[in-house]
Amino acid sequence: MTENPLVALIATGTAPVETLATLALEQQRVIPADRRAFLHLAQRATAQPETADFFRTLAEGEAEAARRLTAFATACGVDEPRSRTYEPLPGCQSYPAYVAWLALNADPTDALLALTSNFAEWGAYCATIAKALRHHYAFTNEACAFFDFFAEPAPAAPRVEPTDKELVRQYSRALQHYEGSFWATLLPRP
Template sequence: MPGKAAEMLETTRSELAPDPNVNPLVPLVAGGRASLETLAALALEQHRVIPADRRAFLHLAQRASGDPAAAGFFTMLAEGEELAAERLGAFTEACGVDAGRMQAYDPLPGCQAYPAYISWLALNAAPADAVLAITANFATWGTYCAAIAQGLRTRYGFTDEACAFFDFFAEPAPALDEQAEAAVQAGLDSGRLDERRVYTYGRLLQAYEEMFWSALS
């Protein structure tokens, strides 16, 4: 029988799961109807999101130094962002983006609201609360990445290397899930986890996730 932490994680994911029809862009990519220009913008925005999120997760890990479970969770997230960054270049190249275009790109405010809020959480949220909110959002992100990877292969003819960035986030991460559960349980045991705040953080994070895709579309 699942423990309290596992139940809370599942409930939070379920309650914060977006309407399947709310994302305007992922279905276009999955169906091959998004332009290469839009895919290029997705790549360029991710070149800003990934390093920003990595630094935010490292800061959360540092703030959670007295909570080994939460610190381990955020360290794993930061390491994952580093691995994702290594895979992003092939997708960027497949979209026809060179170094000059990347340097000249002006990011969209709607896309950068998400990493800005992750940074806000890194500075202001209790690490135990941030674990739960971010885990709920990652479930949504992983689903989107799986659909994009399939669309890039079947509709655009992108290679496995070019799809590796999205494959990485689409794959199950049982070790990360276990670390998240341990962190949430530690927060519950210590009384540091506030369910009302978690829901607010998660709701805002999902809203900024939706804003990211709407801005691109």
């Protein structure tokens, strides 16, 4: 797992609740954007039924994550007016913007390989956060359910061959960079 300074702060209970609130607010934008991107990839993968099914499964997972996110946001003090008026941070939204770019431009098989290359690390971050929210922040199981969901093993991806291995590596590196930007943008400022 890559070193993630924000996850480390959350793990020790030293991240402010306001930082957690911002995480919730940003995820309220990421989740529906990723869901739409996965649905678009499924639509583009009609000649690859297993790939299309996988993207539909991911889209269903995003819908479930959105339902679970509400309790986390509420536990962080985020209400509907704040949610509605929140202005997202570009450093956090670069990740879903790139996922949308992949949905429009990458071969669906290559996008699948790039996206799944990061699932284990994201899942490990979520497991750490869920544990810390319970231990250090006294959040309920319901408030931790968003992170519990992503901490579970990701759906099994179909075995596919890339159309271009170098492009898949580039896409994967870019996704890792944008995810790093997401977490770095959320770090509390002195």
